[in-house]
Amino acid sequence: MTERRSPYDGLPPQAFWRTGVAERPALAPEGIYTPRFRLTRKDRIATAGSCFAQHVGRALRGAGLDVLDGEPLPEAIPDETAHRFGYRLFSARYGNIYTVRQLAQLLAECDGEHAPADPVWERDGRHFDALRPGVEPEGHATPEDVMRHRAAHLAAVKAALSRASVFVFTFGLTEAWEDTATGTVYPTAPGTLAGSYDPGRHGFRNFDYTETVKDFAAVRARLRQWAPGIRFIVTVSPVPLTATASGRHVEVATAHSKAILRAACGRLVERYKDVDYVPSYEIITSQSARGTFYAANLRSVTPVGVATAMGVFLSAHGLETAAAPAPRAKAVPAPSAAEDLICEEALLEAFAK
Numbered sequence: 001m002t003e004r005r006s007p008y009d010g011l012p013p014q015a016f017w018r019t020g021v022a023e024r025p026a027l028a029p030e031g032i033y034t035p036r037f038r039l040t041r042k043d044r045i046a047t048a049g050s051c052f053a054q055h056v057g058r059a060l061r062g063a064g065l066d067v068l069d070g071e072p073l074p075e076a077i078p079d080e081t082a083h084r085f086g087y088r089l090f091s092a093r094y095g096n097i098y099t100v101r102q103l104a105q106l107l108a109e110c111d112g113e114h115a116p117a118d119p120v121w122e123r124d125g126r127h128f129d130a131l132r133p134g135v136e137p138e139g140h141a142t143p144e145d146v147m148r149h150r151a152a153h154l155a156a157v158k159a160a161l162s163r164a165s166v167f168v169f170t171f172g173l174t175e176a177w178e179d180t181a182t183g184t185v186y187p188t189a190p191g192t193l194a195g196s197y198d199p200g201r202h203g204f205r206n207f208d209y210t211e212t213v214k215d216f217a218a219v220r221a222r223l224r225q226w227a228p229g230i231r232f233i234v235t236v237s238p239v240p241l242t243a244t245a246s247g248r249h250v251e252v253a254t255a256h257s258k259a260i261l262r263a264a265c266g267r268l269v270e271r272y273k274d275v276d277y278v279p280s281y282e283i284i285t286s287q288s289a290r291g292t293f294y295a296a297n298l299r300s301v302t303p304v305g306v307a308t309a310m311g312v313f314l315s316a317h318g319l320e321t322a323a324a325p326a327p328r329a330k331a332v333p334a335p336s337a338a339e340d341l342i343c344e345e346a347l348l349e350a351f352a353k
Contacts, residue, residue, distance in 0.1 A: 026289040027308055036269075036276040037231060039166065039317045044068055046091040046164035050098050050172025052237035052280070052301070054089050059310035060168075063319040067091065070160025071153070086135030091164070092157045095132040098172040100215040100264075101185045101207060106131070107222045110158040117179040120146045121195030128194040129153075130186055139194070162226040168233045169219075170280075171261040174207045175244060175253070189245075204245045206257075212264040220272065232275045234268060236261045238284035238309075240299050280309040 004010060013019035014031035024030065039045070039060075046068045047057040061067050070092040073082050086093045097103045108114035121130045126139030127146050132153075140146045161167065177189045180203040191197035207215070216234075223230050236258060244253035258281065268275045284293045284305050291298075293305030301309075 021286065021288050024288055026286065026292065027304075029283055029286065029288070029308070029312060032283065033279055033312055033316045035316050036273075039065065039319065041065060043165045044163050045166045045168060046161050047168045048090050048092075048094065048097050048103060049168075049170030049235075050237045050239070051096050052172065052239050053096075053168070053170035055301075055306045055310060056168055056170060056235070056280075056313075057090060059314060063314050065319070068160045068164055070156040084137060086132065091160050093132070093135055093153060094157060095135050096172070096187060097169075098187055099174065099176045099185060099207060100169075100171065100212050100219065101176065101205075102131075102187055103169065104215045104218050104222075105185060106157065107161075107219060110154045111222070117182040117184040118195075118201075119150065121190065121193075123194040126194075130190075130195060133188060133193040133195070158226065161223060164223075164227050164230055166231050166233060167223055168235075169216075170235050170237050171212075171265060172237045172239070173241070174212065174257040174260050175241070175246060176205045176207065177202055177245075178205045206246055207260070209260050209263055209267075212260060213267050216264065216268055217271075220268075220275070230274075232268075232272070233278060234265045234275060235278040236265060236281035238281045238293075238301060238305075242299070278313050280313070283309045283312060 008015070012031065020031070041064065044066050045060055047053055047060070049056075057067055068091040069088070071087065073087045077087075079088060082088045086095050089095075094106060097106070105114050105116070109116065116131055119130050120143040121128045121133060123139065127141070127143050128136060128139045129146050129150055131150070136149075140149065176185045176187075178185045179201060181201070185205065189197065190202050220232060223232075240254040241250055241257065244250045246253045246256075248256065262281060265277050269277045283289075284301055286293075289305070293302055293308065294300065295302050
């Protein structure tokens with residue numbers, strides 16, 4: 001047995017920055033991800049999260065996996081129309097879920113344990129679901145219509161997630177807006193898509209590490225009640241903030257938010273054996289890519305960046321070359337450009353001076 005001169009002696013190439021990052025091809029980040037458990041074609045996968053999570057769902061469908069769709073549309077309806085109304089993006093029509101608190105409240109609402117404050121927003125005489133204001137771009141005629149649609153949506157969410165064997169969630173933001181009296185968290189700031197901002201009622205919230213871990217632990221516990229044996233895959237969106245209300249520079253606020261989310265994911269993996277982490281954030285933001293995985297706005301992830309991150313994910317699960325059976329649901333093609341994502345947060349750019 002050869003004596004080791006140092007505890008670093010004999011470690012694999014990925015343990016060192018020079019061989020693991022500086023000398024590696026950006027498009028082939030080998031060794032960066034080893035799955036804790038393997039996905040198979042027998043798995044029933046549910047997806048949710050920020051706008052980057054839409055890429056995850058597309059990649060899994062494209063690999064022929066069974067990605068659940070609790071609110072499907074007939075295949076004859078074009079993807080462009082379906083996406084505009086929040087269909088075929090996730091495993092239910094909940095739209096982008098940017099914070100873990102928003103997800104935890106949605107699941108509690110499904111069980112009748114949370115009643116959101118001010119659930120109906122108005123704009124130009126039309127009415128919108130405040131918890132998913134983007135899924136009906138033209139709104140509803142009456143508040144009652146909104147609540148009927150929401151009741152059906154909640155039933156569909158629980159039915160779909162109760163069937164899942166794997167839940168994939170993309171952590172997006174720590175910043176959110178809430179009803180300060182009740183703690184109800186909204187996916188967008190009041191007044192952005194619909195509703196109106198009331199500084200006496202609506203407050204800015206920036207969730208910390210402890211809150212983020214606790215919220216996902218609650219999500220995990222509830223989903224394990226709905227679907228015993230379910231496993232979890234988490235990742236962090238590499239998309240920076242469009243705007244921040246924290247008072248910090250947006251770049252500093254982005255680093256703060258992503259650090260919390262990444263640390264929270266790390267803690268969840270350490271704490272729970274049924275939680276795995278996919279390093280899409282690290283792949284896209286890696287210095288080895290030298291910025292080439294971002295579009296000209298330095299925010300949107302390019303198709304090449306998406307393909308690289310999703311390729312690492314699928315390859316690690318042995319899915320990149322596997323023959324795919326006929327899909328059970330209509331496969332969603334990869335976007336032709338990063339801007340094809342439905343991302344309400346990007347609307348905040350309109351407020352930039």
